[in-house]
Amino acid sequence: MLWQQIRSSARRRAQTLGKSHIPTLRRAYRVFSTSTNEEEPEDFGDYSIILPEEPFIFGTSHITPRRVPDRIIRPDYAKPDWVAPRDAHLREARVLLGGEEETRLREAAKLAKAVREYAGSLVKVGVTTNSIDAAVHDYIISHSAYPSPLLYSGFPRSCCTSINNILVHGIPDDRPLEDGDIINIDITVYLNGYHGDTSQTFLVGDVDPPGRELVEITNQALEVGIRSCGPGQQFKGIGKAIHNLLRHRDYSVSAQFTGHGIGTIFHMQPWVLHHLNDEPGVMQPGHCFTIEPCIMQGSNPRGWIFPDGWTASSENCARAAQAEHMVLITNEGADVLTR
Numbered sequence: 539m540l541w542q543q544i545r546s547s548a549r550r551r552a553q554t555l556g557k558s559h560i561p562t563l564r565r566a567y568r569v570f571s572t573s574t575n576e577e578e579p580e581d582f583g584d585y586s587i588i589l590p591e592e593p594f595i596f597g598t599s600h601i602t603p604r605r606v607p608d609r610i611i612r613p614d615y616a617k618p619d620w621v622a623p624r625d626a627h628l629r630e631a632r633v634l635l636g637g638e639e640e641t642r643l644r645e646a647a648k649l650a651k652a653v654r655e656y657a658g659s660l661v662k663v664g665v666t667t668n669s670i671d672a673a674v675h676d677y678i679i680s681h682s683a684y685p686s687p688l689l690y691s692g693f694p695r696s697c698c699t700s701i702n703n704i705l706v707h708g709i710p711d712d713r714p715l716e717d718g719d720i721i722n723i724d725i726t727v728y729l730n731g732y733h734g735d736t737s738q739t740f741l742v743g744d745v746d747p748p749g750r751e752l753v754e755i756t757n758q759a760l761e762v763g764i765r766s767c768g769p770g771q772q773f774k775g776i777g778k779a780i781h782n783l784l785r786h787r788d789y790s791v792s793a794q795f796t797g798h799g800i801g802t803i804f805h806m807q808p809w810v811l812h813h814l815n816d817e818p819g820v821m822q823p824g825h826c827f828t829i830e831p832c833i834m835q836g837s838n839p840r841g842w843i844f845p846d847g848w849t850a851s852s853e854n855c856a857r858a859a860q861a862e863h864m865v866l867i868t869n870e871g872a873d874v875l876t877r
């Protein structure tokens with residue numbers, strides 16, 4: 539049962555940290571008490587629950603960002619004294635098809651895919667997410683690109699690693715991967731002025747059937763989203779397709795995190811909602827955006843953010859998985875650039 543897992547996970551941590559960390563246990567009980575039915579908590583399977591370190595350290599200023607050589611061209615936000623342009627929220631990701639812009643966009647996406655596959659090859663029991671991040675960082679730099687998450691709004695690492703109950707934006711750290719974990723690795727690279735963004739949820743060792751099924755349905759959610767894309771199609775079709783896939787099943791899709799336009803800017807219009815919605819936008823040739831549904835076990839789609847300001851957990855510590863591709867709308871259809 540879920541509450542037993544939370545308790546034993548919190549107890550293990552309290553043991554390693556010493557008696558002063560009883561608050562971990564108390565909070566674990568509070569997390570449990572938010573469950574919709576206290577009599578019979580939902581059973582989400584066999585996995586470790588990720589909780590913030592105790593005592594809380596707020597923010598990430600205690601984490602030293604990795605170094606990037608001067609020869610690597612950085613995005614604007616990673617330069618000192620950068621101020622966000624006033625019109626940033628108005629910009630839309632659309633490239634001129636058939637020219638240099640499209641070529642560069644495709645190259646960034648292709649590199650992101652290669653890095654995602656490389657990161658996946660490193661996923662093994664006992665490996666820390668910090669060591670995966672360090673390897674990913676070096677790989678990206680050796681391909682003359684910049685790891686886009688690094689220093690984005692102050693993010694201190696070069697990729698996001700989100701394990702089990704973490705929805706998105708997990709910060710790589712020194713926790714070794716455990717047998718039975720699921721881990722999403724979210725990769726974004728900045729190459730020749732364009733960002734390429736993709737993510738996948740990997741299985742660590744022997745994952746229980748509910749965990750494997752969650753990852754499988756998440757991949758399906760991404761695919762039905764992709765199939766609703768093409769010139770003249772409505773963006774809201776993506777959310778509708780995912781809604782239809784999950785209907786009558788014990789999963790929910792996070793409405794807190796969206797796909798986004800991508801190109802010379804990491805995150806921009808059009809915003810891509812993965813839940814049922816009534817947004818008016820229509821896909822036009824040249825639009826480039828991500829689809830990245832975050833699917834959660836059970837019927838509670840809410841999340842909460844750790845004191846670090848980034849790591850997002852499901853509210854009830856149910857597991858979540860995510861998968862992400864970049865889609866380019868062409869005159870004929872939709873190309874998946876990170877496949």
Ligand SMILES: [Co+2]
Pocket residue numbers: 735736797798828830862
């Ligand atoms: Co993204």
